[in-house]
Amino acid sequence: MPEETPTQSLLQRYAEHAGHDAVDQLRQLAGLLNGLRVVHVNSTRQGGGVAEILEWMVPLMRELGLDASWEVIEGTEDFFATTKSFHNALQGKSLRIPDRLLQVYEEVNANNAERLRPLLEEADIVFIHDPQPAPLLNLCPGRRGKWIWRCHIDLSHPFRPVWRHLRRFVTPYDASIFSLDAFVQPLPHPVFLIPPSIDPLSEKNIPLPEEEVRGVLQEFNIDPDRPTIVQISRFDRFKDPIGVIQAYLLAQQFFPSLQLVLAGGTAADDPEGAVVLEEVREAAQGNPNIHVLSSGHYSDRTINALQTGADIVLQKSTREGFGLTVTEAMWKGKPVIGGNTGGIRLQLINHTTGFLVDTPEGAAMRIRYLLFDRPRMAQMGHNARELARQSFLITRHLREYLTLMVAQIHGSEDRIELG
Amino acid sequence: MVEFAIKDCAIAGIATGRRAQTLREIRDMLRDIHPGCIYHHFWGTLLRPHFSSREYNNDFAAWCHDALHDNIAAERLAVVDPADYADIEELRQELLEVIDMRLDETDVVLFSRSDQQFHFVRGAIVVFDTTRRLADPSELPRVLPELSVGSIFYHFIDARGRDPIGMDDLRSWLMGFGSTYEAVIDDLAEVDPYFESLFVLRDRLTDLFTRHLGNGAI
Numbered sequence A: 001m002p003e004e005t006p007t008q009s010l011l012q013r014y015a016e017h018a019g020h021d022a023v024d025q026l027r028q029l030a031g032l033l034n035g036l037r038v039v040h041v042n043s044t045r046q047g048g049g050v051a052e053i054l055e056w057m058v059p060l061m062r063e064l065g066l067d068a069s070w071e072v073i074e075g076t077e078d079f080f081a082t083t084k085s086f087h088n089a090l091q092g093k094s095l096r097i098p099d100r101l102l103q104v105y106e107e108v109n110a111n112n113a114e115r116l117r118p119l120l121e122e123a124d125i126v127f128i129h130d131p132q133p134a135p136l137l138n139l140c141p142g143r144r145g146k147w148i149w150r151c152h153i154d155l156s157h158p159f160r161p162v163w164r165h166l167r168r169f170v171t172p173y174d175a176s177i178f179s180l181d182a183f184v185q186p187l188p189h190p191v192f193l194i195p196p197s198i199d200p201l202s203e204k205n206i207p208l209p210e211e212e213v214r215g216v217l218q219e220f221n222i223d224p225d226r227p228t229i230v231q232i233s234r235f236d237r238f239k240d241p242i243g244v245i246q247a248y249l250l251a252q253q254f255f256p257s258l259q260l261v262l263a264g265g266t267a268a269d270d271p272e273g274a275v276v277l278e279e280v281r282e283a284a285q286g287n288p289n290i291h292v293l294s295s296g297h298y299s300d301r302t303i304n305a306l307q308t309g310a311d312i313v314l315q316k317s318t319r320e321g322f323g324l325t326v327t328e329a330m331w332k333g334k335p336v337i338g339g340n341t342g343g344i345r346l347q348l349i350n351h352t353t354g355f356l357v358d359t360p361e362g363a364a365m366r367i368r369y370l371l372f373d374r375p376r377m378a379q380m381g382h383n384a385r386e387l388a389r390q391s392f393l394i395t396r397h398l399r400e401y402l403t404l405m406v407a408q409i410h411g412s413e414d415r416i417e418l419g
Numbered sequence B: 001m002v003e004f005a006i007k008d009c010a011i012a013g014i015a016t017g018r019r020a021q022t023l024r025e026i027r028d029m030l031r032d033i034h035p036g037c038i039y040h041h042f043w044g045t046l047l048r049p050h051f052s053s054r055e056y057n058n059d060f061a062a063w064c065h066d067a068l069h070d071n072i073a074a075e076r077l078a079v080v081d082p083a084d085y086a087d088i089e090e091l092r093q094e095l096l097e098v099i100d101m102r103l104d105e106t107d108v109v110l111f112s113r114s115d116q117q118f119h120f121v122r123g124a125i126v127v128f129d130t131t132r133r134l135a136d137p138s139e140l141p142r143v144l145p146e147l148s149v150g151s152i153f154y155h156f157i158d159a160r161g162r163d164p165i166g167m168d169d170l171r172s173w174l175m176g177f178g179s180t181y182e183a184v185i186d187d188l189a190e191v192d193p194y195f196e197s198l199f200v201l202r203d204r205l206t207d208l209f210t211r212h213l214g215n216g217a218i
Helices: A010-018 A020-031 A049-063 A077-090 A099-122 A134-139 A160-170 A210-219 A241-252 A271-284 A300-309 A324-331 A342-347 A360-372 A374-391 A394-409 B023-030 B035-042 B059-068 B071-078 B088-105 B137-146 B149-162 B169-175 B182-189 B198-213
Strands: A037-042 A067-072 A125-129 A146-150 A175-178 A191-193 A228-232 A259-263 A290-293 A312-315 A336-339 A354-357 A415-418 B004-020 B118-134
Touching: A010 A020, A010 A049, A010 A394, A020 A394, A020 B004, A020 B118, A020 B137, A037 A049, A037 A099, A049 A067, A049 A394, A067 A099, A077 A099, A077 A160, A099 A134, A125 A134, A125 A394, A134 A160, A146 A394, A175 A394, A210 A300, A228 A241, A228 A300, A241 A259, A241 A271, A241 A360, A259 A300, A271 A290, A300 A324, A312 A324, A312 A360, A324 A336, A324 A342, A324 A374, A336 A342, A336 A360, A354 A360, A360 A374, A394 A415, A394 B004, A394 B118, B004 B023, B004 B035, B004 B149, B023 B059, B023 B088, B035 B059, B035 B088, B035 B118, B059 B071, B059 B118, B071 B088, B118 B137, B118 B149, B137 B169, B137 B198, B149 B169, B149 B198, B169 B182, B182 B198
Parallel strands: A037 A067, A037 A125, A125 A146, A146 A175, A175 A191, A228 A259, A228 A312, A259 A290, A312 A336, A336 A354, A415 B118
Antiparallel strands: A191 B004, B004 B118
């Protein structure tokens, strides 16, 4: 969570990045919700994208005058194993979950409901994040507020039996939120679309001193004075790291000094990751200008330095969720060459903030073009940063949450005129 | 003289779950799609990020170009100006006409990729009063840069859908001062809001008012 200085509120600090007009607008919108009791519920206080969002969202809601709080459900090992299976199945993996574990899922939620019921039933708005706490709604029959299910998962191709099981818990909600329209499953209530965002005050996105950036590059034997392209992502086939190497090798014929950095990890629960990493190492073998950084966890600050030190950032995925690494690169003023898929298409304005590509050859051509036309590369980087500032910072994210809350409190009309 | 009440707005997109992969499917869905979707894909799209190189002024045209690669349909849909129609139903009929004409003249059925389908989205728009009031147009050069892009959208773009003759709020207000601001009104009429971001539009309007009215110091 960003540290608050005694003299400057969080909102003031965000205003320096997002603009005072954006923060003024948040204050105006929040004024319509003053004192509203808002509770967020998820399954972990630390780690993972949801906790990262709530770490900034709850304090900002409080500063805006909402009575916001964040509750975490407590579970057993079996419970989390079950919800992990839920997660994988909802993203398309064919997984049968035994009835015994489905029962554990419901029992753990029932136990948490005993503890949380007074708070949740009194709240004006309750946000339930992801499938883990979804059954809580049915366990709070005296609820008086609006309940919203926030789905952070791509539900576009779920394993149907598991989705059918979960759907009965989320159907009674007043609304739900998905990150992209392509991720949505039909539900009998309004389904809001709120893309994710990045935090400009986080370690991953704050501006770093040039010396620190150079130091990190040198630590990995990357020459800070030579052109560098970077892809930050897990070693996963859908991120197409082999395609990135192919693109690099094609471009390197024209720019022999070019360096490639592929940095990421493999998820502990993804056995294929190790196989992909091995293939990447093999493809990179013998080329001293290809740096495969895969040894465990890199700090957010290290990732920041690698992105900042790059001339061009690639995200050549063949399938992608939202692709926050694209947003992070744009925020650092880098043109992005991205796969023509998923949320990358939403973020990347072709020929303006970077290029959308479908093949390694396409990526190679765009790398060559940008390295050839440096002023154009700088202009695209500038455009990318401006686009990230306007549309993908947490102030926009929060504005959409506030808008949704106003819409829920004041009825279901398409147009709500207040004041 | 009547004060100008500055309002602001914010939109949250709502998925309908309906999606199309061909022009014919779009046409069939347009017949009964929620009117809020048509509003959203014409007007609401302007609240989304884009730069001055924006090629098409509505999502239907952009999708025909980007996903179907049907430039004839894209170009014809792009010239549909929503402000020309009295209401969304008239606009809906015009869209159906344009698409039917295109379907009549070609036997080729173009499909989008499955991950590039047209998703019908509608918007929940919340309009709220900033409580800020302008007594005189000379305040505009100073005030405009401080407004949110939501305010710019509401007064300069959304207003065209609310006003029976498609007039934005700024011109409507200035006309109340008789012939005093005729030159400004004429210049404002030539500002096409469809091709640039709201941030650039805000700068353009600020420049325009500064040119006519000075820096607004009072």
